[in-house]
Amino acid sequence: MGRSRYKIYEPTHPHFVTCTILHWIPIFTRIETTTIIFDSLKHLQHTDNLKLYAYVILENHLHLIVSSDDIGKSMKKFKAHTAKEILKLLQERDVKTILDQLAFYKKAHKKETTYQLWEEGIQPKLIKDEKMMVERINYIHQNPVKRGYIDESKFWRYSSARDYEGVEGLIDVCRLW
Numbered sequence: 001m002g003r004s005r006y007k008i009y010e011p012t013h014p015h016f017v018t019c020t021i022l023h024w025i026p027i028f029t030r031i032e033t034t035t036i037i038f039d040s041l042k043h044l045q046h047t048d049n050l051k052l053y054a055y056v057i058l059e060n061h062l063h064l065i066v067s068s069d070d071i072g073k074s075m076k077k078f079k080a081h082t083a084k085e086i087l088k089l090l091q092e093r094d095v096k097t098i099l100d101q102l103a104f105y106k107k108a109h110k111k112e113t114t115y116q117l118w119e120e121g122i123q124p125k126l127i128k129d130e131k132m133m134v135e136r137i138n139y140i141h142q143n144p145v146k147r148g149y150i151d152e153s154k155f156w157r158y159s160s161a162r163d164y165e166g167v168e169g170l171i172d173v174c175r176l177w
Helices: 031-047 071-092 096-104 130-146
Strands: 015-020 051-057 061-067
Antiparallel strands (some): 015 061
8 A cells, every 4th residue: 555654554454445546536437447446356356365345336446444464555456457457458449538637646756667556555444343333334335325315325336235125236345244
């Protein structure tokens, strides 16, 4: 995670994490960008023993509850890979306005790249007990409802709320913790 001020002291335990697009730019408005997110998470489920307990993807950020063999390393791989693939997609599609914004808001110390997609860090919060797990899952699932996008969380396509309603979602979710 580079310069993140957030520390992970229990790297194999479930954590609530947030990944935010630089300057809250709306990137996840097309299926192609969310597909990159899901493909990366699926890859990490196989390579890093990533367990995904809950998720939501909104237009400019995502929340996950995840664990892996080393969550810090897994999230670093996730952000690096998704940034590379999303930027490649934006360049192929010549999405100049968003690319210009990602170049303009890029942090000054990021000298080796033209663009920056993600804000630094993941704001990890260790899930300490079942009560906290349930609270964070509810927070994740209610995020699009609170924003007024939908009336019920199970209707948000890019969320694990469906899985918790007994309907198969877009990616495997571990509901046992």
